[in-house]
Amino acid sequence: MDIFLETLSSIAHSSAFWQTAITCLVLGPTAVGVYWYATTGEREKSLVVQLAHDRDTAYAKQAEMEQIGQMGSFAWNFIDPALSYWSKEMFVLFGLVYRSTPPSINDILPYIHEKDRTQAAEEWQKAHTVAGKFEMSFRTVAPSGQTRHVHIAGRSIIAPDHRLSVIQGIARDVTKEMEVDKAKTEFVSLASHQLKTPLTSVSWLAEMLMSEKAGPLNPKQKEYVGNIEDASKRMGEMVNELLSVSRLELGTLALHITEFDLKGLVENTIAEQRHAADFKHVVIDLSYEGEMPRITADENLLRMIIQNLVSNAIKYSPHEGKVQIVFSMSGAAKQAVYMKVADNGIGIPLAEQGQIFEKLHRAENAQVLVPDGTGLGLYVVKTILDRVGGAVSFVSKEGVGTTFTVSFPIAWKDAETIGSGTV
């Protein structure tokens, strides 16, 4: 393509080209071919024919490769719209009939699944204003009703005068990958659920032994049974975490929204963590800036957020460390709650700060200190907050400590937006 343009450009700079152009204007298009053929040298003629052939071959090869890879390419050129294009496969990904002029971003929005449309529109909008690479995923719904999962990897190029120049990239059909991923998640969900049944027996049997209703235990036996109780409790927590993750990913976690007292929930949840904190002589300093409201939210999910952040802070604090938790309300409207959890623990290494919200990711220093963590806690926190219109961020310095800041609305969105179903 580039060679083709360069050659055309070199021809355009030759005087022969201009003679041809002027002749075209004088004689009209029908005579152009005849004139061109008569006045152009054999070498140039064969070069142009060869270039046209090469271009067509390259286009055909690209189209074939895109079809094989279920991948389309696109470019919207906002300075010269005539240079915008959509490859044939792009039309296939949206279930549309091929045409030579590409649709605009607004044209394609109706073919994006209604649940993904708002977010996709926001991301396209962001691509208009921020130069550089971007990625997005959404489902397309063809006029025939066929749904495809599409992943876009693109780049925005902004002209020096700050007018947007080009948004270009490739789109890939990731429907099969999504199906495999869903099957894996369903398997995890089923396996976790099945694990709970024998786990209940283990913990109840240990509890029965520990109560000595089945006969007295000697100190060593008591210690062993206590260890069984602790281990089954930890395993139960892990299974619950896996179940929550799989439900969040499958979209089957229905929000159970009720109105409750935020302060009550906070204090109950933190009280549950006191034992772990006392064990390490970690001081928990809980305070409130102003009155805490009654909120309408999913109590269990909010508890999970608080639990994860506070238990991480305790886990990664040094012996006799300090965990500071502050709750406050935002702005005059007081429509959002802020929670700050600060510790003076091991901190998150700078190189890993970009990955800590990724599923199963655990920072290297965290793995050394607490080898049996799941790497799901922060992923769960972020996933829940993303779904309910909240946010989580942090500042951290290795060896100094970490401060997480969470915000969430005082009225969470309806369960419908998260989906419902059974797992």
Add this chain to the structure above:
Amino acid sequence: MTDQHKQTILIIEDEAPARIVLADSLSSEGYEVLQSPDGQDGLSMALHAHPDLILTDLKMPNMGGLEMIKELRKDTWGKGAKVIILTNISDLSTLQEAMSEETFFYIIKGDSSMEKVLQSVKTALAK
């Protein structure tokens, strides 16, 4: 021993170790305990023995807990029988369906100590 300690409790649960240890624990509290491994057997046992309280699992062979409760409610005595659901299903829609059958409460087994189950039993029987 108070009257409460002579009350009869039926446990319908297919996971034998959990059922047996719960039965032992309730017996040690002075309750009369009946046990059944599935919904169908549990239903006939309930209709025959008229226990003061039924603890039932939901997912069981032969007849699930939800179907068992529906059948139970068709009976004149069963209409008013006290039922606690003991399950690991934490899916709200199933639980809501079960709760609409006028059961007392549900207990997520995996998240509850036996002590908590005992407290729920006492609360249900006191009502």
